[in-house]
Amino acid sequence: MKGTTLAPVAAPSKKNNVGVLAVIVALFLAAVDSTIVSTVLPVISHQLGHPTLWPWVMSAFLLPVALVAPLAGACGDRLGISAMLKTCLLIFLGASALAAVSATMPALILARALQGVGAGGIIVLSYSLLAALFDTERRGKMQGMLSGVWGLSAIVGPLLGSALATTLGWRSIFWLNIPLGLLALLLLFIAPAVSKGAGRARLDVPAQGALIVAVCCLLLLTVWPESSDALIGMLTAGLILGLLTLMARVRRRPESSPIPLAFFQRRTLLPIIVLVLLSSAGLYASVTLLPLALSQRPAGVSAGLLVMLAALGWVAGASICGAKLSALGYRRMTAGGMLQLAAGGLLMAWAITQQQPWLMAAAMLLTGLGMGFTATATLVLAQNAAPPERLGAWTATVQFLRNLGAALGINILATVQLHLSGLRAFPICFIILGVSMLAGLIFTLLLPRAYTVK
Template identity: 45%
Template sequence: MSDKPLQAASVAPPNRWVAFAILAVLFLAATDTTIIGTLLPVIAGSVGGGQALFPWLMSGFMVAMALAGPLTGALADRYGVRSVLSWAILVFLAGSAGAALSSDMLMLVLARVVQGAGAGMIIVLSYASLAIIYGASQRGRVQSMVSIVWGVAAIVGPLAGLAFTHAFGWRAAFLINMPVGLVCLLVLRSKALSAHVRRGVAVDYLAQGFFALMLLGVMVALSAAQVGLSRDSFWSMLVLAAAGALLLVLRVMGRPQASPVPLAFFQQRSLAVAMVIVICGSIGLYASITLVPIALHARHAIDTAQTGIIVLLAALGFVVSSAVCGMQIQRVGYRSSMLAGALALVAGAFVLAMGSTSLPWQAIAGAELLIGLGMGCVAVGAVVLAQNAAPADAVATYTSTIQLLRNVGAALGINALAAIQYALESQHLSNDSLRSVFSVLGPVFVVCALLALLLPSNYQLQPAAVPGQPAPARR
């Protein structure tokens, strides 16, 4: 096959079975991000190795998932999505098999790290694959399907963990990935993905390594509280991140094409604006489903069932709005979609800023629903805008970039807000802590709504880039 870039229009009509297989492996990856929570009590009784490693079952998975994204995007754009997706599935299945066969906690943690790397690869490649085989004009509808998969996985994951544990034991929750993943692997050998363009620029593995060091230091430092890192270890991770960042900057200054994230991504105003909005929205969503229940439980304002309803409404709002916005974005455009999402975030944040002690839990649940609705529109708009702005040979790289910045930015933001809440709680200002957190987020979302006005009003498609020439800037 020629390595010359292909126009999106030349790609054959998508095979429905290929699309279904992509969504199926995405479902497996998404489910395994949440399934471990319901397995921990049983694992604790059957696997030795000490409880000190327990937090790493989740943190190790998430860190590996974040690290895998940038390199995956570069490899996919260089060697083709189909080949890299096949390897991603094999890595994920290897981690799943290792987890099922683990005899001690250390082995299980290492298997989860491998599984997390595979999941991170699958997530990036699923978004990119669907964007490629369906083309720019249908990407909004494709994002609707992807959002539904994430929503179902968020609900089914914990329930599936319980069901498999009670019926067959906790190891079955990992073994079930094997037959499903292998069937999907066979289906994805279809030629529907082989028409993806391949870039002439080689992957700079040294720059990717420096970037991985930086991300590793940042992600582990952010997880310090959850995994019980000492103060010395925390600062060591920050030094590692700074060293990785410095080496990366020096490398990219000498070879701009070596950048793990496309520099052209940040040169387009609309993408920069969308990135700011989606990061802020992610912070708001994660803050609402983590900090709010914790604060309310601490003062016995709600019971477990009400907590479940609050979190479920946020997830439901995200799924519904992302599905609707995905189907309508081609008609209403980026600006209207992301502006509507930002305004919903503003409304939800200002309700929560009124204070948890003065509001009935139903009002708080309504605010959570608004935040979920807002984030759904914002997330779909940002991903579709990035994919449509990408040159034809860089869809995977642009997709991995927006996912990475969204996740790392949200992690930084949520830790900053948690620090504010903890500081207020420690000073016996618990009645004001939640109000203060969302009093900060409310004005931030107002700024996001104003920024949304700078986005393109119409659904614009980016023409394929000419090899060796930069993509045209979007205004």
């Protein structure tokens, strides 16, 4: 069967525009659920109990988003991007309904995990669908637009979450997903379909499962570092077993590797791994930790407003990077992004200590700007270097790393915060973030200077 994943879809521009709108709505749904809950965590924890489980309301969503990204990309290449995107939307909508009716914190966490499965597929396949609809010359601007969707969702999410929680209750946050998800499904049926590729993409289910087991055990080890020896032993054994199984399967069928081997064989792409992990950890840990810090030390400013400033920065950063990337190149844009992320983290540590709302606002704005620059430049570099028949898998690899970084950042810094407790815990966490972003500057030197396509 001749596929349409390998080149931009030959469809009327109006139908392409419908496809773009479908992608925007679908991605907005997945993105907004990664931020909308952050500002209402104290309310949810108070109503459902188990306050020590608060990190998992976020991590239970972000963890499967990271885990299913390679699987979703492979399924999109093998079974068709449009068909898989519709399937993931249905999973997401069902999970949203379960989250809305959850009566306990563990039930909510399980529903959030299922939401993350659907959202992980939506995120990867949305980027893949848009990349398939447009040629390489327009991808920078289009992917910059999608980064802007993330920023917009981060603006709307915290504000809408706070508003809904105080008026209709936090459960309405999840009910809101239903009509928007149905709209996205309708648009996908109208938009030009991107079917499966020419048959070279293969799906290795055992390898995908081994990757999921290994990463899941790794993240659990980061969030439960002081667990019993038996649990640590089980998680460590699961990590080692998953990695060994993955290595054996990849060695046997390298063309079916969940994370494309060619991605890691390109010298210019290796820095992307570190940069994507660090930048996503910086943003998501910041927007998760700040509302909790303000709940302990009120500074006379809304947490939702501060997170909105980070989102505004993301929108602006993504737009600027998307417009200037071809002229200024990957290295300059990414280095600028990491500098802004570092400045945001260090400034926030000082702002929390001094209880200065304006400094907090500036710090969050810098954090958002840095994420907009870094996320757009790294994704476009990876997509422009991807073989056409593996576009979904390469896009999925970047999304996998981004969501893995978010989950690791939240889990590790939540563990640090819970371990230290006290008033100094949050400034220390932000200092760690700032120093980590400065270290990431070294890796920007390894990126190509100019905007290149393969």
